Amino acid sequence: MNKKIAIIGGGNLGTAIAEGLLKSKFCKAADIVITKRNTSTLKHLESRGVKVTAVNADAVMRSEIIILAVKPYQVTEVLNSFNAAITSKHILVSVVTGVLISDLESALAKKIPVFRAMPNTAIAIQQSMTCLSFNNAAATHTGVVTKLFAALGKVAQINENLMDAATVLGACGTAYAMRYIRANIQGGIEIGFDAATASLIAAQTVKGAAELLLEKGTHPEQEIDKVTTPKGCTIAGLNEMEHQGFSSSLIKGIATSYNKIVKG
Numbered sequence: 001m002n003k004k005i006a007i008i009g010g011g012n013l014g015t016a017i018a019e020g021l022l023k024s025k026f027c028k029a030a031d032i033v034i035t036k037r038n039t040s041t042l043k044h045l046e047s048r049g050v051k052v053t054a055v056n057a058d059a060v061m062r063s064e065i066i067i068l069a070v071k072p073y074q075v076t077e078v079l080n081s082f083n084a085a086i087t088s089k090h091i092l093v094s095v096v097t098g099v100l101i102s103d104l105e106s107a108l109a110k111k112i113p114v115f116r117a118m119p120n121t122a123i124a125i126q127q128s129m130t131c132l133s134f135n136n137a138a139a140t141h142t143g144v145v146t147k148l149f150a151a152l153g154k155v156a157q158i159n160e161n162l163m164d165a166a167t168v169l170g171a172c173g174t175a176y177a178m179r180y181i182r183a184n185i186q187g188g189i190e191i192g193f194d195a196a197t198a199s200l201i202a203a204q205t206v207k208g209a210a211e212l213l214l215e216k217g218t219h220p221e222q223e224i225d226k227v228t229t230p231k232g233c234t235i236a237g238l239n240e241m242e243h244q245g246f247s248s249s250l251i252k253g254i255a256t257s258y259n260k261i262v263k264g
């Protein structure tokens, strides 16, 4: 789309967004600028043609889409560092957890379209699940931002009041899935595989299971029915997992993460 993009805050997520953009055809490497105070950790991006700077205002001046990817407590200070460089050509997309669109709007020196996005770190390989919300954006702006994240995975438009829930299910969800896969690896080693083979089997099996749901649109239980022979080993193992609180522990963990965001 040839849009110039500034990523303000080149940490875990900001770097992952830059990596995903480099793989995508959304923009050229030279159209991406990424910032952080200590730029020495961004050399791998610089070597691929991405502009790297510690000066947020410079990055904003070079861009049309500003992706704000700093920690919540850094938002005010960081916004102030580039507020004067904002013009009517800009769109702000915040991936910051827990900071409302209305708070961002009132902190900005100019009235520009403001979006909140909740991607996850699979954005680095164009496999993010990104939840997107906005209040008063024009169709042209929503189109551009939706295309940006669609180039980096799947996108769901949600009401802002679901952003905390999106953070848990979509962003924390990566960590939950990793722990599930790790447990499979540990079990796989116990029943005879070396760690590398167990990792490959566990990760590809989980990927295949997810792809089945995404491509066929089936319910998980329909796919489970296909692999559970009466009196067989799958249902015996599954039922034992449930006796040990498998689904319940996941649901409780999700609710705990959510309450941590909402209640602190």
Ligand SMILES: NC(=O)c1ccc[n+]([C@@H]2O[C@H](COP(=O)([O-])OP(=O)(O)OC[C@H]3O[C@@H](n4cnc5c(N)ncnc54)[C@H](OP(=O)(O)O)[C@@H]3O)[C@@H](O)[C@H]2O)c1
Binding pocket: 008, 009, 010, 011, 012, 013, 014, 035, 036, 037, 038, 039, 056, 069, 070, 071, 072, 074, 077, 078, 081, 095, 096, 097, 118, 119, 120, 121, 171
């Ligand atoms: N990680 C995820 O999976 C994920 C998913 C969805 C949303 N989020 C949200 O995304 C935001 C970033 O998360 P993260 O995990 O990427 O955090 P992070 O790794 O700490 O990244 C934040 C980056 O901001 C930089 N920074 C701090 N002050 C700055 C300044 N004045 N100017 C420019 N850069 C500055 C820091 O680098 P320096 O110290 O070198 O400046 C740091 O690398 C958070 O609000 C988080 O809630 C994260």
